[in-house]
Amino acid sequence: MFFGLAALSPVFGPIFPIAVLRGGGAASSFGLAIPLKQELRLPSLRILLSITLIAALDTIGFLAYDFGTLSGEAILPIVVTISGLFGAVTVVLARVFYGDKLERIQIVGVMTILLGVSVLLFLNPTI
Numbered sequence: 297m298f299f300g301l302a303a304l305s306p307v308f309g310p311i312f313p314i315a316v317l318r319g320g321g322a323a324s325s326f327g328l329a330i331p332l333k334q335e336l337r338l339p340s341l342r343i344l345l346s347i348t349l350i351a352a353l354d355t356i357g358f359l360a361y362d363f364g365t366l367s368g369e370a371i372l373p374i375v376v377t378i379s380g381l382f383g384a385v386t387v388v389l390a391r392v393f394y395g396d397k398l399e400r401i402q403i404v405g406v407m408t409i410l411l412g413v414s415v416l417l418f419l420n421p422t423i
């Protein structure tokens with residue numbers, strides 16, 4: 297589905313894939329709640345605000361990526377390279393907020409990601 301939406305983004309614009317993915321996610325969540333016999337109720341205000349903030353930031357990130365990939369070939373290597381930092385950012389945020397201890401292999405992975413991004417940005421002649 298994601299690759300099909302990637303083909304439609306240049307035609308319908310960067311907002312179309314976000315609307316389809318968000319709508320599909322909501323429909324499948326509510327659609328699965330009934331067969332799985334899940335109780336549907338509103339969360340507390342604190343949780344609702346957290347979910348809204350997460351959804352807004354995720355949508356802004358998705359829009360930024362879409363606009364970057366559709367803006368032309370000059371910025372595409374930068375957008376794709378920086379989006380590769382997702383795993384490293386997740387591991388660092390887990391360390392900061394949850395106190396997770398990084399294992400040696402995770403440290404090596406983060407360092408490899410940072411080295412790879414640095415090399416790709418350094419070798420990109422458009423910067």
